Amino acid sequence: MFRLQKNTFKHGIHPPECKDETKDLAIRQFPFSPVVILPLAQHIGAPSELLVREGQEVIRGQLLAKANGFVSVPLHAPVSGTIRKIKDVPTVSGQMVKGIFLEAFPSDTQEVWGGDPLDLDTASAEDILQGIQDAGIVGLGGAAFPTHVKLKIPEGKKCEYLILNGIECEPFLTTDHRVMLEQDEDIFMGIRYLMKATNAENVIIGIEANKQDAADYLKSKIPADLPVRIQVVPVKYPQGAEKMLITSILGKEVPSGGLPIDAGAVVVNVATVAEIGRLLPLGRGIQERVVTITGPAVKKKGNYLIPIGTPLRFVLEQVGVEENISEVYMGGPMMGVAVSNLDISITKGTSGILVFTDENTPKKEDKIYPCIRCGACVDACPISLLPLKLGTLAKHKSYDEMVDEYNLMDCFECGSCSYVCPSNIPLVQYFRQSKAIVRKRKSNK
Numbered sequence: 136m137f138r139l140q141k142n143t144f145k146h147g148i149h150p151p152e153c154k155d156e157t158k159d160l161a162i163r164q165f166p167f168s169p170v171v172i173l174p175l176a177q178h179i180g181a182p183s184e185l186l187v188r189e190g191q192e193v194i195r196g197q198l199l200a201k202a203n204g205f206v207s208v209p210l211h212a213p214v215s216g217t218i219r220k221i222k223d224v225p226t227v228s229g230q231m232v233k234g235i236f237l238e239a240f241p242s243d244t245q246e247v248w249g250g251d252p253l254d255l256d257t258a259s260a261e262d263i264l265q266g267i268q269d270a271g272i273v274g275l276g277g278a279a280f281p282t283h284v285k286l287k288i289p290e291g292k293k294c295e296y297l298i299l300n301g302i303e304c305e306p307f308l309t310t311d312h313r314v315m316l317e318q319d320e321d322i323f324m325g326i327r328y329l330m331k332a333t334n335a336e337n338v339i340i341g342i343e344a345n346k347q348d349a350a351d352y353l354k355s356k357i358p359a360d361l362p363v364r365i366q367v368v369p370v371k372y373p374q375g376a377e378k379m380l381i382t383s384i385l386g387k388e389v390p391s392g393g394l395p396i397d398a399g400a401v402v403v404n405v406a407t408v409a410e411i412g413r414l415l416p417l418g419r420g421i422q423e424r425v426v427t428i429t430g431p432a433v434k435k436k437g438n439y440l441i442p443i444g445t446p447l448r449f450v451l452e453q454v455g456v457e458e459n460i461s462e463v464y465m466g467g468p469m470m471g472v473a474v475s476n477l478d479i480s481i482t483k484g485t486s487g488i489l490v491f492t493d494e495n496t497p498k499k500e501d502k503i504y505p506c507i508r509c510g511a512c513v514d515a516c517p518i519s520l521l522p523l524k525l526g527t528l529a530k531h532k533s534y535d536e537m538v539d540e541y542n543l544m545d546c547f548e549c550g551s552c553s554y555v556c557p558s559n560i561p562l563v564q565y566f567r568q569s570k571a572i573v574r575k576r577k578s579n580k
Contacts (some may be wrong), residue, residue: 144382147371147517148551150469152345157429158309162317165423167214167245171444172224172480173199173235177539178273179280180206182232191218196248198421199235208271212248213442214239223258225476227465237444249254250418255327263332263415270414271421271483276300276311276404277374277466279484281409286401295399297326297335297519298384299408300373301342301349301369302368305467309485310425311406313438315342315349318409321355325412326361330366333401338363340405341380343370372469373549377402379517391545429485430464431495432457441481448477450488457492464489469550504558512552512562518545522552522562529565534573543569 137553176182183200187193193212200210216239224234253266268283288294299322313324326338342350344367354365368374368383380402387398395402410421414418423443431437434455441450447463463474501525512522521541528537537543543566552562 142366142383143369143371143374144379144516144517145519146551147373147379148554149370150372150554152370153306154309154345155313156436157307157427158312158346160309160313162313162425162438162440165439165441165445165450167239167442168445168449169239170446171213171217171237171239172217172446172478173213173237173444174224174232174480174482175210175211175234176226176227176232177202177210177279177443177482177484179278179286180204180208182326183207183210185221185233185235187218187221188234189218189221193218193237194248195245196250196422198420199237199568202268206281206284207269208273208283209420210235211271211422212237212280212295213422213444215245216240225478225479226456227474229475229483231252234456235444241558244389244446246523247419247422252418253328253415255331255416258328258331258373260332260334263328265329265413266418267332270411270419272407272410272414273483274404274443275410275424275483275486277484279330279482282403282407285403288333288396288401292396293399294333294383294396294401294416295337296401297329297333297338298378298380298395298400298402299326299338299340299373299403299405300377300402301340301345301346302380303344303472304370304372304375305469305487306372307429307489308467309429310427310428310438310486312346312349313348313537314406314425316352319353321409321412322353322405323356323358323361323363323412324416325410326363328411328415329401329408335401336362336568337489339384340365341553342367343374344368345370359495373517373547373551376517376547378547391542398517404460421483424481424483424485426481426485428454428490429487430489430491432460432492443481444475445481445484447474447479447481447488450481451490453476456490459492459494460490461493462491464540469554470548503560505558506558508555511555511557515555517551518547520546522566525569526560526562526565529569533575534569537569538573543573546570557575
């Protein structure tokens with residue numbers, strides 16, 4: 136491990152940031168929809184296990200489904216109401232999964248079910264990890280990986296650095312930016328819990344230079360007894376990928392196939408930390424999250440605190456959109472997913488909603504041309520893979536060679552290669568499909 140380049144990583148790209156329209160808009164509470172739709176599979180790992188039945192009345196914050204194993208989290212009621220249906224519901228991936236239709240009580244106070252507060256002074260590291268799992272917390276940056284799993288330090292490893300990821304390098308998104316400006320007390324409380332859970336002695340909050348106001352604000356609020364440092368890094372995509380962030384901040388490389396802890400670090404999204412700091416002292420589960428709603432077709436752009444399970448169609452009705460919308464994305468334009476069904480709902484992993492019309496959708500030529508071997512994809516890849524070679528192998532279905540000789544599984548699908556390809560080759564889609572085939576082959580063995 137060695138420092139590759141001061142305060143940044145090699146390669147990467149600079150797409151237009153497009154954050155100006157929402158970065159200065161404070162977080163606003165979103166109204167409750169008449170019905171919320173809650174997929175049981177909202178995170179990486181086993182879906183939650185159902186605990187309620189049709190016709191049952193529940194209170195906001197009540198447990199609806201429990202964790203179904205270590206890599207799983209529970210699901211809590213985002214509103215008080217009645218369970219109307221339990222049936223398969225669509226998800227952003229296009230898959231159908233079991234879900235809950237919860238009809239909200241009209242004009243209810245929507246007070247939150249109180250749980251067992253987790254006292255920071257007396258809680259052990261294991262208590263805190265259990266508390267984080269019980270609160271249903273997953274990575275709010277978009278990956279939706281159960282946070283307690285990420286925080287579990289393997290035997291023989293040591294967490295030297297707890298890194299808060301406040302980069303938010305995806306164009307358009309400003310949720311983490313607003314959380315850092317508005318929820319500093321929750322962030323520092325979350326840090327206290329995480330330091331005890333990981334035994335980390337050093338805490339660094341990584342922030343891109345286009346959020347200098349957030350960096351200055353948090354720096355002015357650091358409690359005197361916390362070993363927290365703010366580090367501002369250059370604006371570059373995908374600076375927010377945890378392996379890239381570790382390289383930028385610590386000057387270390389996470390080895391191929393390794394985890395951040397192999398570089399002595401644990402990386403947690405800053406909004407996730409704020410949620411830990413807000414929920415654990417109250418013993419509550421997560422019921423809502425901050426979402427950036429923006430794009431040229433949105434009339435009331437902003438950052439909204441939206442109940443989990445709110446239908447996308449209801450969201451768009453509330454903010455108002457142009458009649459001729461052509462594309463809707465969940466997440467950012469680089470790693471988000473184009474939506475094909477407005478009946479999906481906001482989940483814990485939804486960081487943004489982007490809406491475009493025909494006139495303002497970034498034009499992409501449909502035709503795919505042969506690779507001209509210009510090397511632009513190689514120059515863009517942040518982990519120095521050979522996308523042009525991997526693309527050729529993917530077309531020939533040479534999956535074993537992609538894995539064994541060209542480190543396919545290290546690709547984290549940032550999309551930089553596709554973004555710069557002059558031949559319009561959808562390289563990242565090729566790699567995503569190839570990785571899925573490789574994983575399926577392994578699971579069938």
